[in-house]
Amino acid sequence: MMSACVLYHFAFDPGSRTARLALGEARVEFAETVVRPWEDGCPVAALNPSGMPPVLQVTEAGRALTLCEPAAILGWLEDRSKEPFLxxxxxxxxxxxxRLTAWFDxxxxxxxxxxxxxERMEKPLLRLGPPEARALRAGREALKAHLTMLEGLLATRDALAGRRISRADMVAAAHLSVLDYFGEVGWAAYPGLKTWYMKLKSRPCFRPLLGDRFPGVQPSAWYHDLDF
Amino acid sequence: MMSACVLYHFAFDPGSRTARLALGEARVEFAETVVRPWEDGCPVAALNPSGMPPVLQVTEAGRALTLCEPAAILGWLEDRSKEPFLxxxxxxxxxxxxRLTAWFDxxxxxxxxxxxxxERMEKPLLRLGPPEARALRAGREALKAHLTMLEGLLATRDALAGRRISRADMVAAAHLSVLDYFGEVGWAAYPGLKTWYMKLKSRPCFRPLLGDRFPGVQPSAWYHDLDF
Incomplete structure (x- = not known):
């Protein structure tokens, strides 16, 4: 079906990244409007009552459709697909x-x-001062527990929810890719997860994300490296 | 399809109520195991990595299926239904x-x-002391904003997401019904929402919820009244 799409997104919002990955997987072409949802006058405020990206505006057969939140965008992609999609x-x-999609949410x-x-992203964006060591420590400990859990799942599966890539992998990769930009993922300790992430990173849908740059923070040395 | 179902749920958990309402709408018979997820040895801990209800165990054509979280239960009900389900x-x-399902989540x-x-439910259950006036006030102010938003939607729609009852109504009713038990919903200020809730409350799926009792707290006078 012919459709014109515009995605409103913020590059380092995991939900926005989920939408970009899924649109890429579905090979849906879209124009982009990059937004800063914490600023007055952000156009998403008029589109989504939550004020948050991602929002996808679709014009299809002369009818306009506003899809707010990742669930609506993923659901629309699934609805329009003839084969099971992700x-x-x-x-x-x-x-x-x-279950896993809800877990990440x-x-x-x-x-x-x-x-x-x-600590790493919102504080600099909103000028809330330097990160706090205690919060960083707590967040890193929590992240370790989640990475260990994911490593455990991948010990018996090729993809997070089973044999093939699903939306659970897209959601997980969207979240981890933001943390990876900031150098927060210690991949060496999670070899199964690292292999899984390398495979995802090699997919064409991932390429646009690897070009994202956060103001004032260089990405981790391996962020855009497909073979890290 | 023949199936045997056991639902692990906690009566005042909005997610558990969503599952009960949806199972009721689908006319799926199920046995119940009421759980207290904050206690050691809660059987849900062995079924759902999050440790939280609802969990539905299904035996179908000799195969056992464990459905964790409302999204998996609603999705399964949708998958097995020949008509669009909620x-x-x-x-x-x-x-x-x-969008609305994500909003409530x-x-x-x-x-x-x-x-x-x-303040009203977890503190007594976990013996964390009396409720704090400031938190109660903040929660009640936030609730008012959400009720006003819902009232606005129902000004132009019969159901929350459009013309007919959907899973958005089930999720919203599950949440509001818990707060209504504790007398926290000032229905008089929201006539459209009240009419919508009365209609939902009259559906057979709602009946089991109206019989729930919270230890030491009587329900609001109108909690189980269909015509309040």
Whole structure:
């Protein structure tokens, strides 16, 4: 189906990255409007009641559609796809995909992003002062527990929710890629996870993310290296 | 399809209530195991890595399936249904259903439940002392903003995401019903929302929830009244 798409996103927001990865996987072409949701007059405020990216505006068969939040964008991609899209066929793997997506939405967000990304990313953006050592330590400890959990899953699976790449992998890679930019992921301790991430990073959908730059912070040395 | 189901749930957990409402709507029979996830030895700890209900165990065609988190239970119900299940057909209403589900998962949970249900429900359960007036006030102010937003949606719609009941209504009703038990919803100020809630409350899926009792707290006078 012919459609014109505009994605409103912030490059270092994990939800925005999930949308970009999924759109890339689906080979949907889209124009980009990069937004800074914490600033007055951010255009997303008029589109999404939460005020947050990602928002995808689609014009399809003359009808405009506003898709707010990653769930609506992923759901739309699934609805328009003839084959299962980033969703396994096996019932147990479907359940696992949904469980892990919810895990990142809540647990990973609350325990890692709200602490570690707050210190490393939000504080400089919002000029809230330097990071606090105690919060950094707590966020890094929490991240370790999550990475260990993911390493455990990948000990018996090729992808996070089973045999093939699903939306769980996209969501996880979106989150980890932001932390990786800031050098927060100690890949050496998680060889299974590192192999999984290298495979994801090699997919064409990942390329645009590897070109993102955060003002005043250089990416980790291996951030855009496909074979790190 | 023949299946045997056991739902592990906690009666006053909004996610557990979402699962019970959706199972009721789908007319899936299930056995119940009521759990107290904050206690050592809670059986959910061995089933769901997050340690949290709801978990639905399904045995179908001799195969066991463990569905963790509301998203996996709702998704399974949708997958097995021949008709669209609690999901509109119109693309804009589908997007709105997904947006609102995400809204309750994050915004409502963070701004209302984490404050107001923490004071009214978690503190007595975990013996954390009496509620704090400041937190109660903050939670009640946040709740008002959410109720006003919902009232606004219902000014132009019969159901939250559009013309017909969707999973957004189930999720919203699950959350509001817990707060209503504790007398926290000032329905009189939200006539559209009150009419919507009365309609939902009259559905057979709601009946089991109206019989729930919280130890040491009587429900609000209108909690189980269908015509309040």
């Amino acid at each position: 969703m396994p066929v096996d019932p147990a793997e479907r359940a696992e995909t949904r 809540r647990r990973f967000n609350d325990e890692v992003n709200a602490v570690l990304l707050h | 999901m509109p057909v119109d693309p804009a209403e589908r997007a709105e259903t997904r 994050r915004r409502f949970n963070d701004e209302v439940n984490a404050v107001l249900l923490h």
